[in-house]
Amino acid sequence: MGGATRSRAPRVLAIESSCDETAAAVVEGGQVYSSVVASQIEVHARFGGVVPELASRHHLGAVVEVVEQALTRAGHAELVELDAVAVTEGPGLVGALLVGVMVARGLAAAAGLPLVGVHHMEGHLFSTSLGDAARESRAFGPHLALLVSGGHTEIVHVRGLGRYERLGATRDDAVGEAYDKVAKMLGIGYPGGPIIDDLSREGDPEAIAFPRAMIDSPDLDFSFSGLKTAVLTELEKRGEPTSRRALADVCASFQAAVVDVLVAKVARAHARLNERGLPIHVAGGVAANRGLRAGLARLGNELGVPFEAAPLAYCGDNAAMIGAAAAARLQAGLAHAVDVHSNRALDDPRLGA
Numbered sequence: 001m002g003g004a005t006r007s008r009a010p011r012v013l014a015i016e017s018s019c020d021e022t023a024a025a026v027v028e029g030g031q032v033y034s035s036v037v038a039s040q041i042e043v044h045a046r047f048g049g050v051v052p053e054l055a056s057r058h059h060l061g062a063v064v065e066v067v068e069q070a071l072t073r074a075g076h077a078e079l080v081e082l083d084a085v086a087v088t089e090g091p092g093l094v095g096a097l098l099v100g101v102m103v104a105r106g107l108a109a110a111a112g113l114p115l116v117g118v119h120h121m122e123g124h125l126f127s128t129s130l131g132d133a134a135r136e137s138r139a140f141g142p143h144l145a146l147l148v149s150g151g152h153t154e155i156v157h158v159r160g161l162g163r164y165e166r167l168g169a170t171r172d173d174a175v176g177e178a179y180d181k182v183a184k185m186l187g188i189g190y191p192g193g194p195i196i197d198d199l200s201r202e203g204d205p206e207a208i209a210f211p212r213a214m215i216d217s218p219d220l221d222f223s224f225s226g227l228k229t230a231v232l233t234e235l236e237k238r239g240e241p242t243s244r245r246a247l248a249d250v251c252a253s254f255q256a257a258v259v260d261v262l263v264a265k266v267a268r269a270h271a272r273l274n275e276r277g278l279p280i281h282v283a284g285g286v287a288a289n290r291g292l293r294a295g296l297a298r299l300g301n302e303l304g305v306p307f308e309a310a311p312l313a314y315c316g317d318n319a320a321m322i323g324a325a326a327a328a329r330l331q332a333g334l335a336h337a338v339d340v341h342s343n344r345a346l347d348d349p350r351l352g353a
């Protein structure tokens with residue numbers, strides 16, 4: 001499937017439907033021609049989390065229009081001049097994944113194009129290469145990636161395309177999940193990440209000394225469920241915050257605990273790899289967090305290594321990142337057919353180079 005002598009990067013229609021965003025995009029390598037995201041946040045907000053059955057149903061309702069919009073905005077409504085169709089094959093909610101896969105399969109067959117399966121987290125790794133010409137032109141080189149979202153918290157050593165080693169991961173809640181659960185306890189809305197992040201700016205990060213779980217353990221793993229319980233205990237002890245300032249103090253203190261642990265573990269991973277100049281990247285929904293971006297930027301400065309955060313527009317789930325990963329795989333002759341899976345790790349040998 002790989003293109004050996006292309007003059008330009010592959011032009012790809014990509015579809016993403018692994019969780020609660022129905023997304024489609026047309027990219028040429030890392031250059032984004034169109035990126036459409038229909039979020040189901042309102043559908044799931046009253047449950048405080050994603051309800052799988054509702055997610056599949058809403059993907060079905062949205063996917064055709066989202067794909068049409070992406071194609072039309074990119075000037076490819078007729079499906080001509082495309083090189084491939086790409087789709088997220090996992091991990092994710094199986095019913096949700098299947099909606100994207102069905103549509104992608106149908107379009108690829110109709111247009112006579114190859115269909116490329118992409119691992120969702122590999123997509124997130126590529127999100128740091130989207131957004132401007134300088135990023136797009138950069139090769140997908142070795143780096144240390146922190147992947148943080150509602151479903152994942154992992155530190156990955158990226159050696160090159162398809163060569164990933166997971167150095168550490170959460171043992172319980174994903175960091176975004178902890179944000180969402182704490183926001184639910186505080187009754188401030190869903191998804192909790194952006195709300196807590198905003199409120200944190202008004203609060204004192206040292207107001208409450210929340211635990212930094214596993215910060216001193218020699219491994220590169222995380223645990224966030226204890227922190228969530230600590231917030232609950234604090235609320236029970238002091239009562240619900242009665243002023244905006246008191247609420248902001250809880251948020252800022254929680255966020256400081258999260259950021260301290262994430263940054264400390266990335267620093268430890270970097271030291272362990274001991275590769276001079278190895279860049280640090282952060283991607284995934286929680287990469288939008290101001291405190292985390294600032295903390296990692298500071299770490300990059302201290303270590304004298306480049307730091308790259310995914311552009312805000314591509315932190316959350318989107319299809320442009322899936323298209324960019326597929327384009328890179330096509331160019332390298334490493335594209336594979338779709339193989340739907342709900343829970344395969346990023347360093348699964350089937351993804352390998």
Ligand code: KG4
Pocket residue numbers: 019148149150151152175176177179180191192193194197284285286287288289290315316317
């Ligand atoms: O990557 P994403 O859109 O979907 C998943 O694959 O999970 O990530 C969503 C998660 C949610 O838990 C949300 O609360 C969190 O990302 N999030 C944030 C921020 N923006 C979104 N967490 C902390 N700070 C933010 N600014």
Ligand code: ZN
Pocket residue numbers: 120124149284285316317
């Ligand atoms: Zn994601």
